[in-house]
Amino acid sequence: MPERYKRNPNIKCAICAxxxxxxxxxxxxxxxxxxxxxxxxxxxxxxxxxxxxxGKLILAHYHKKTCSRGCANTHRAGIRYxxxxxxxxxxxxxxxxxxxxxxxxxxxxxxxxNKFEILQVHHKDRNRNNNSLDNxxxxxxxxxxxxxxxxxxxxxxxDEVEAARATRISRKN
Numbered sequence: 001m002p003e004r005y006k007r008n009p010n011i012k013c014a015i016c017a018x019x020x021x022x023x024x025x026x027x028x029x030x031x032x033x034x035x036x037x038x039x040x041x042x043x044x045x046x047x048x049x050x051x052x053x054x055g056k057l058i059l060a061h062y063h064k065k066t067c068s069r070g071c072a073n074t075h076r077a078g079i080r081y082x083x084x085x086x087x088x089x090x091x092x093x094x095x096x097x098x099x100x101x102x103x104x105x106x107x108x109x110x111x112x113x114n115k116f117e118i119l120q121v122h123h124k125d126r127n128r129n130n131n132s133l134d135n136x137x138x139x140x141x142x143x144x145x146x147x148x149x150x151x152x153x154x155x156x157x158x159d160e161v162e163a164a165r166a167t168r169i170s171r172k173n
């Protein structure tokens with residue numbers, strides 16, 4: 001390559017400090033953060049943070065807090081698990097159902113359906129926080145569906161709509 005086409009280095013690599021040439025517009029666009037190769041560029045993209053225990057640098061994008069299993073065990077040593085945790089909703093609902101099965105029997109309280117495995121706990125006043133035995137009923141899924149869904153059903157007034165339609169048709173004829 002002829003000497004007149006060679007460019008003199010005008011900036012240094014941000015990682016390895018190797019002198020390189022870049023167009024002034026590229027330098028301005030990257031705010032002076034220029035690298036000489038893809039390897040140096042990859043190093044500028046690394047985000048590292050220190051391990052919580054030993055301070056060794058670890059990659060931040062893995063959402064890790066510690067660098068190794070040993071540091072994780074050291075960090076976890078003082079943590080007490082399941083202390084002051086809130087009551088598990090599933091376990092409390094199971095306990096309610098078991099208590100109702102013992103007290104009221106293994107049949108639906110409305111229709112007498114006898115498959116107790118699928119019976120559901122129904123709150124009479126619709127307040128899920130009121131778990132007194134007077135407020136609870138043990139009913140089958142069909143009765144439970146009738147209780148909650150039929151009052152909001154668009155088919156609730158089906159007979160009235162059909163009667164009105166029949167009278168309209170009879171008037172036309």
